[in-house]
Amino acid sequence: MSGDPTLLQQLALQMEVDQLNAAYAAALDEKRFEDWPGFFVEDASYTVQARENFDRGLPLALIALESRGMMKDRVYGVTQTIYHGPYYMRHVVSPAIVTTGEADEISAQANYAVFRTKPGGASEVYNVGRYIDTLVRTDSGLRFKSRLCVYDSEMILNSLIYPV
């Protein structure tokens, strides 16, 4: 087993995907929103969709961005123009399921829970769901070609401001 490159590569890929998820979460939770588009390739998509719509194959999504430029616009909107009550986010993400081992495109899924804390308030469950990702390898490491956040939490989403 010790000389098996496939196993080592599989272990390394698993670690890379989990580390990407952790770094992504850290950027959002620490409100480094300007770093957020950098986790994606230029023509990547970012979608936040209710599970009910996803399960039925319906297209309606809460957020649907189709390039890094649109993500930068979103960040500008969120940090500069949208009036909203401040809150902290905290992501807890399970180890990912890396479903594809192709050299040029990797599929991954991971369950997430995002907790929200408003100033002076108790932490609450904000948004739980599943990341469905396509990743590609770039010179700077793995990046998202697409990230689809399918969320269970229909209710509280009225006030979703920041990306999850």
Next chain:
Amino acid sequence: MSGDPTLLQQLALQMEVDQLNAAYAAALDEKRFEDWPGFFVEDASYTVQARENFDRGLPLALIALESRGMMKDRVYGVTQTIYHGPYYMRHVVSPAIVTTGEADEISAQANYAVFRTKPGGASEVYNVGRYIDTLVRTDSGLRFKSRLCVYDSEMILNSLIYPV
């Protein structure tokens, strides 16, 4: 260190256990209940027990199934015969502690949180606890010989319908 088969095997086993937990969670969260018994060997046990009883060594458990056949019955009951309000589950599971490295039987533990979302409602903490598992290696990969779910959450459990 590079040629150490033990380390590599340990890394591989850790990944396998975490992947099994992730696949198990995905099956339940996506309501593929018919896949659930397949995570167990034929004569496996599945038990859901309150922590209070577990800590005192008392036998009473909320669910106690002693074969894959009983699990299939449970799935049939849950999906076909029990009348209950629908809800989504979402599992977030920590990396497991793999405590035994014996060739033929593996022990593992992992903390889990399951969130429940009812239609139109906010997500809430549903059941948190610890998986205490015995695993065996089969031709199809690791499978549970026993999974014991020890839950902290005494209260909300009146309405536990699906396996956790």
Next chain:
Amino acid sequence: MSGDPTLLQQLALQMEVDQLNAAYAAALDEKRFEDWPGFFVEDASYTVQARENFDRGLPLALIALESRGMMKDRVYGVTQTIYHGPYYMRHVVSPAIVTTGEADEISAQANYAVFRTKPGGASEVYNVGRYIDTLVRTDSGLRFKSRLCVYDSEMILNSLIYPV
């Protein structure tokens, strides 16, 4: 790639850190508080600080212990002298970001969620935040030289009794 010791060491270190976090969580969740100081080296620090203070560089912390001796005192206080309503804790911790690979000192961060369950009550989100750790290698494996728990949850903390 198969003969690359650096990759293997990196994988091993990642596993070790995640396992340390899991063992730490298990000790607290199972109320083995007397084991808790053993996760630290003798002159280690343990700090629990609100995110607001941490972000502003303010020193005020909810708990600030500066040696294993102080931790043992804390455990004694918590288990023997403080009168408080009992509750269960359950930690769910994400895979850590291991930021430094130096031989003698390792930096790591991980997001955590701690759930609290009072007897007969529903589980609730108790404390969410981020572990910011410095680790050193000892004869007994990795140990914390410092663990800083930066929590989002300002509100419920009035009643923080046990370490997180």
